[in-house]
Every structure is written in structure tokens, then in C-alpha cells.
Amino acid sequence: MSAIATIGFGEAAQAFVSGWRSEDGVSLGQISTFDIKVETPSLRDNLRRACSDLDVTCGESPRQALAGAATVFSLVTADRALEAATNVTEFLGRDALYLDCNSCSPATKAAAARLVEAAGAVYVDVAVMSPVHPARHRTPLLLSGSEAKRAHNMLLSLGMKAEIAGDEVGQASSIKMLRSVMIKGLEALTAECMLAARRAGVEKAVLASLQASDPGIDWTARAAYNLERMIVHGRRRAAEMQEVAATLRELGLPDRMAAAAADWQRQIGELGITAPENSLEARADAILERNLT
Template sequence: MTTQIAMIGFGEAATAFVSGWALDDPARITAFDVKSTMPTQMAAMAAKQAGLGVTGAPDLAQALADADLVFCLITADRAAEAAEAAAASGALKPGALWLDGNSCAPETKRQAAIAITGAGAHYIDMAIMAPVHPKKHLVPIKLAAAKADAAAVALASLGMQPEVVGDQVGDASTIKMLRSVMIKGLEALVAECFLSARRAGVEQQVIASLEASDPDIAWRTRGAYNIERMVVHGARRAAEMREVAKTVAGLGLSPGLSQATAAWQDIVAATHADPGDDDLIGRLDRVLARL
């Protein structure tokens, strides 16, 4: 594998991909994360990058230098800004594929695409359709753009399994955004229902009623998982849901539920509660203690 890869953002998705690829020459991957510029976090980020054998870059331009594939895996609220910064840096290789895997509204991705294509690279709307763990690089991915087929070939060479869903930027992200109405919305419903029930002292009765009504759902397990996801990733999920609300509003519909979901994601994430073990009641108590 001779392709030079740049990772913009080196969080959960980026590390999952790199560890899944298990390349013989991981030094061909250069990574830049904004945490590398923060005195309190740069050492930990450098250790994470070194642990996977990738080359850490001190800034965006050095990460982009000579990269054929650029994976932008940051947060939804910074995706367009990152694309514009990359274009302005002058370091994007002509013809490089910019794979925007951030959970953004189609409008946001089209804004980012203008910057990338203006710099002579090719913008790819990439939607990551499920949690990256445990599947890592085998997580379902949808691609859309004029060069989506070329991007699919490049990802397949890394052992990934992308699906091309359209030739227009936004074709993939629309699917991702509307799926998130349900997935992240269920998390918010679980939080509001279970936290309220626990505070009222009726959680056992509420759970029993849910189990009787919907026996196919393991409510205790689902609830514990959803609370853990919100505690650990709620800030990122809130940013995504604001993009979801933008998508729904752009379709001429009310985004009220998506806006409320973003609010709940922010609330739970802001507690910085310890997810602890897999026990639902323990997780609810730790979150409630910080509300």
C-alpha cells in the first residue's frame, strides 16, 4: 500500500480505522488533531498516535503534505471550518480525495465541498452509518460525490466496505442525518424517561411496564448503553443533532424533536459522570448526582 494518508482529527473514528487497517507501513499515515496544540493534552495525543505507529503532525498543513487520501473525522460543528482551513493552507495535493466523515447536514457538506474543490482536491461526502466499535474499518459507510467511485476503490484497498449511494454531495449525509433522528432521539427519550423515573423512585415500575409493552427490547441493557453513549459522546452527538435539525428544517418540516435531542445530549455530557460498569441504575444515579 503506497497511498499517503492524512487523518484530520484523531479521535474514536480515526483510531478505529487505523487499528482496523493494521497496515505494514503505518508511518505512511500522518495525523493532526487540535489537541496536539493544547499543552494539557498534547502528550496524551502524541502517545496515542505513536502507539498506532502513525506520524503526528504539529499543524494541519504538515499533516496534509503529499496526502492522497484525507480523512476528516472531527466534530460536526468544525467540519466546514476544517475544510476551509485546509484549502487556505495551500497544502492540499491536487487531485487528493477529501473524505468528510463528519455527521453534518447536506448544506454544511456542500459548503465544505466548495472550499475543497476550489483548492484542486476532490470532496467526498462520507457517512459512517454505525458506531465504529467493534467493527472498526468494517463499519458500514456510504459515499456520494462526483468522485465517489474512485473513493470507493481507495477505501476497498484498505479493506473497507463502502457503498456508493449517489454522485451529489449530500446524498450520503441526508441518509445519515435522518437515521440520527431516530437513533439519537431514542437516546434522549431514554435519558428523559429513565432519569425522571429514577428521581421519582418509580424506575422499576416504569421498566417493568416497558418490558411488558415491548418485550423484544432489553430496556435495562439498552438504557445503560444509551446513557453511557451520551455521557461519553454527548457533546459530539449534540453537534450532530443540530446538523440534523438543519437538515429537517431544510426539508420544510419541524425540527423540534431533533433540537430537543441536542439539548438532552448536551445536558448529559455536561455532567462528566463516570459511566462505571454496565449497571443502568448506577449510571442513572451518577448522572443525577451531577445534574
Template structure:
């Protein structure tokens, strides 16, 4: 592999991409959490003790940090990159956050690319849909495809356009999850879970609500904190557009409140939900 890859952040996305693509020693990884080193070793990438070690010779950087660390990562590490490096910001943040990060990277001589990841990295892995925006987006798309990403699309030259699509879409995706939790909390207390879910099934047959309720709630109990941070960025997106984020602000609270909860929901139709929720 000719290009050197720097992975800044080695959580679920970074480890999934590295293992699926088989980058091995062509990828250098850094994470502020030392416990992630074991995952780096399993993936066969070069585990770096400092960000500078990962970034100093990289041709392309995949920024895969938490939403609230996106801007600080760009600002803190901009001085460590080499000229013309492609900084692919794959974090779920508001367009204004991406534009601020781009200023830092471009001032240091790098080429910033706004990348929106439109689906969970598992099970999609290297087939996960990626939207790219920015003047360097075509160059980044070609290199990302060479690195194994096979579902990419350039959506424009303006930084923030890809993230706007992601953030606005997330209002529906995460909002439905939050509404599902609220519905199930009320239905469980009222003792009408079967009746409520059956009535929803009768009105919409694309997927059983017995399965959908279980899935939506699992997403929040497992990833609620990360999703709440992303929805805060969606709220910022709406504010930037002059739209008051009434429901989106509520979704932030519900996602955060659901994180890590063990809830006694029982749908009686798609397996042992109580077992799923308490394991």
C-alpha cells in the first residue's frame, strides 16, 4: 500500500475499518485512551504513543474521535501534519464545527475534507455509505476507494454540506429512537405494550414494531451518550438554519437518559427483550 494512513481515534469505527481493510502496518493509530492499544495490536496497525508519531508522515488522516473532541483534535494536531495531507473528518458534528476545524487544518497547510458516515460501521464495514464535501473531496474519494471504502460520493465543494445532510437526517433517525423509548416507557407503565405495538403493526407493515422497538431501545442503551452528543450537533445545525430545535433538544435528553439503562420492556413477540436489556 503506497499511502500512509493515520487513524486519530481507535474506537469502534477505527478498529472496524482497520480490521476490515487489512491496512496493517500501513496505518498508524493514536488514541488518547491507552486501553485502545490492545485493539490496535489485534488489528495489526502501528500503535503510537503520541499523536505526532501517527501524523508526521501521513498522506491521509481519518479523524474518528468523539463529537465533542472534533474541533480540539483539529486545532491541537494541526501543527503536526505535513503539507497537503488529506484530513478526513469523519465525525458526526454540525457544519459550523466542521468549518471551524477546516480553518485550523488548512492554516497548517492540510486539505480538509468533510466526511459524513451515514450508517453504523457494523455490519457495513468498508461498504458504509460516505458522503464527502470540500475542495479536496474528489482527491479524498479516490484515495479512500484505494484504501478499500467502496460506497463513497462527493456531494459538493463546500465544507459542511456533507455534515448538514448527516445531521439533518439524524434528526429523524435518532428522534424516532427517542420517541420509541418514550412510547415504551408509557406503554409498559400502563400495561398496554402488546396493544400499542400491534396497533402500530396494523398501520405500517414494513417492519414489525416488536422488532423495531427492541432495536431502537438497544441502540440508545448501548450508544446513548454518543448519540446524545451527535444530536446536540444536530440542534446546533437547526439553530444555524434559524429553526428552533424543540424536538431535537428533547431527543438529546432522552438519548442521554437511556444510556446504560436496564429496562424491563417485554414485547412478547421477538424474543426475550428483558434478557437483551439486562445482559
């Protein structure tokens, strides 16, 4: 198989690579990456260690990482996706497959597509539809774009789980963005509801009322999970929710819920809390110990 490169080597890229390495019958060629953490002395050692652990070449520059790569996975934060495309397009091989897996609005994806295609490479809009753990490379993906079928075949060869959403860039990302209105909006509502209930000393009564109203959800477990997602991934989720808000504006609709959810995600993510034990009370208390305004 031809060489694979990733732009960004965070949680998603590492999950995909570790999954490929574990897949019986998958023949992997060289895998390389460029991550901007390599430019920061305090972050460089951990990046290189992660690359070494997964037998990935850690490029010192985009040019080095992308040399000879037939397939490039862009796996950065939503707010850096267009910047990443801008910085790497001149190093893409002609007809290389550029899989933009970032959580961005359709307009952002379209702008990145124009850059990639102007460089002679092939752009495919990829939406990652659930957390990358525990499924790793089998995390469900949606694909769209004129070459979505080509990307689909390539991903299947890596043991990945992908479906085609359409032949236009933006179709896959639209589904992801609008789903996030609900999923990450519910997380933000969880924080607002449960932190206030905990501070007022009525969280058990609130949870009991929610459980009685909608017994199909384990509200205590779901609330604990939602807070953990925000504590650990809030900054990244906030960047995605900004793209969700942009998507709503592109559709001529107000973005007030998505924008408020982005604020909650960012505020909790920036607290720098190490995720406490799997307990709603412990997670709520860890947040409430900080200065929330």
C-alpha cells in the first residue's frame, strides 16, 4: 500500500493508526505525520514518543511528512483545519487523496477543497461520527465529494467503517454539524442543569424527576458522561461548536443555542481539570471548586 500521512497526531490520528496496526490482513506502507507540536520544545518529546510507539515517522515539516504520501488524513482541531490545508497544499502529490476529517462547517470544507484541488490533489469531506475510542479505526465515518467512492475503497482496505453521504463537499460535514447541535448542546445543558442542582443541593430530586419523565435514559450515568466529555475535550468541542454556529448562519438560521454551548464547552475545558472518578457528584464538585462566572 502507498504511503499514508497525517496532519496532526493527536487522539484521533493515534486511534486510527493503532487500529490499523492491530488489523489482521491490512498491509500498511510507511506512515508519517506532521504535527505543529514538533515546533514547541515542551511538547516535542511527547509527540515523538507517541510516534515511536506506533512506528510513525515524525516529520519536522509538512514537506518531509507528506513526501510520497498517496493518502493524507487531516486530523487537527476545527479551528485549525483551514490553516492546515493552507500550509500543506504545496507539498501534496498530484492526485493524492486528501481526507479532511475535521469538524468544520460546509463553507470551511469548501474553502479547504478549493485549496487542495488547485494544488492538483483530490479532496474528500470526511465526518467522524462518534468518539474515536473505543472503536479506533472502526469509528463510523461519512464521506462526501466527487471522489468519495475512491476514498471509500481506500478506507475499506484499512479495515475502516465508512459510508458515502453524497457527491458534494459539505454533505458529510452538514450531517455532523447539525447532529452536534443536539449532542454537544445536550452536554452544555447538562452542565448548566447539574452544576446548579448540585450547588442548590437538589441534584438527586432533579435527576429523579428527569428519570420519571424520560425513563429511557439513565440520567445519572449520562450526566456524568457529559461532564467528563466537557472536562477532557471541552476546548476542542468548543471549536467544533463555533463551526456548528457558522453552519447555522450559512443556512440563514440563528445560532444562539450553538454559540451558548460553545461558551460552556470552552469554559469547562479551560479549567484544566484532570477528569475525576466516574461519579457525577465528583465531576460536578471538581468544576464547582473553580471560579465559574
